[in-house]
Amino acid sequence: MDSLAADQEKQLKKIKRKLESWREVILPLHSVLTWDQKWYPGVTFGSISIIYLFLWFLDPPIITLLSTLGMMLSVMDFLVPTLITKFYPSSSWTKNEEKLFEEICKSIVYHYNWMYITFHSFYKMRETSPRVYYILLISMLSVSAWIGATTNNVFIMYMVTLFLGLLPGLLCNEKFSVYMGQFIHFINKFLQSQKKD
Template identity: 45%
Template sequence: MAEFIVSPNQEQQVKKLKRFLEGWRMALLPLKSIILWEQQWHPCAIIGSVSFLYTLIWLLDLNSLATFAVIGLFLNFVDFIVPVICNSLYGPSAWTGQHEKTFEEVCKSIVATYNKSLHSIHQFYSLRETSPYMYYILSISLLLTLAWVASSINNIFLMYILSTVMLLTPGVRHRGIFNTLLTMVNMAPKSVKSE
């Protein structure tokens, strides 16, 4: 994981997040390695898990409200059972200084990503005062495109694609795949304009 410069405000956020995720700390360590693709099979596990979940949602064929209720029940169940299982499998002696350091890195990474996303949203909305034409052109174009795509493609499939991309993005960034692709594009021969 990249090193993050942590401000005093972010330090408070990290402490709050560590307290909030206390029961999940033993589960977060293997999740970190899966999300960052530390093994070659991790991207396949992510795609397989997301595919299984969305296939189940598709097979149940529930209406929207029932789907949200089932997802909420599932998340509540997981939030209850994971700390219970982690506490029963791993005692307090299993938590080492290295684990604590990794847990701190995960929390810093989550806080930094959250703050970066919030900053991007604030920058977009600040366009409303600084450049209202650009703001309305971007927002209307984005909303029209979103409405067109959502009416053309099945919503469950769109959520599947969005979930898969969101879960694969940290691994792509960690492995530098996106930078490699950009480098390859920049190294491609440029076409010469003939006069």
Template identity: 45%
Template sequence: MADYTVSQNREQQVKKLKRFLEGWRLALLLLKSILLWEQQWCPCAIVGSVSFLYSLIWLLDLNALATFAVIGLFLNFVDFIVPVVCKSLYVPTAWTGQHEKTFEEVCKSIVTTYNKSLHNVRQFYSLRETSPCMYYILSISFLMTLAWVASFINNIFLMYILSTVLLLTPGVRHRGIINTLLTMVNMAPKSTKSE
């Protein structure tokens, strides 16, 4: 019964998300193909665009509040212009069943990722009730490590690294690069001590 409720709730979330992202359909399909590295140039485009964005932030040298304001303005502009451009470039009759299926897969993966993240956060905070010592050890250790790293490395550079890794992760997973590397490490000859 619980599985049916979760599945029904997930389907409702997917339907809501599909309605919410209706104007972004074409852009999401393009973004999916870039994030999953369907072309050879996709990783370079990701790294190049993130590098350009952070270079611009670094060159503008704005304070934190102005940076948030500029990022907010940019996101509002993108949220306004993308649906307009998609509607003008792409006629509704060209939207095929395959496009709709891919769009639904994207929405399902967004909902699944959101639900997994929410579950992980709730599970972490449930440690506060079930195992307070473990909760405080983990949270204090993580925050102290984060503060220590942030004191030595420029914050913009840290955000650049984090953004690049997050945007490259779907392609790395899709291509199975981590599994290939782990297989290569396991296949490496083991060194034996000679006496």
């Protein structure tokens, strides 16, 4: 357990160091994604919708799209840290902002580790329970192939991006947590009643 905590501490220091030059952008982005204001979900929905509407209108080939996206990310990776150091000196960074930045970094480390453990557990199932592994894998891939064949791929990516963009706000929303808890409780009761029968 101590090695896990030490490993997470190393991961936290590493992610903080990597995101240090982006921290002035990360805090407002976190505020928007977690819906600190009531109108932030509309901003998220509208921004993602405009980007995908633009993509749908242009309908670029996949190579062009990936190349353009790569160029934009490279330019942003160069310009954002440069502009931030010019307009936001490190002396203006407060303790509250540092605390929030550290919480965001901890959240990134937590979610990264959760995803790693989930995928690792699923892959480990290949050795421990191969029948279940292959049934799940083939079922998921079949459903994905069917959805991909029957639905426009840009629309699928739009829905996935929209879901991922709104998910942090949904998870921070107390009403959603209550409804999700009730839904999980209902599913558990249903599964237990099926086991009894």
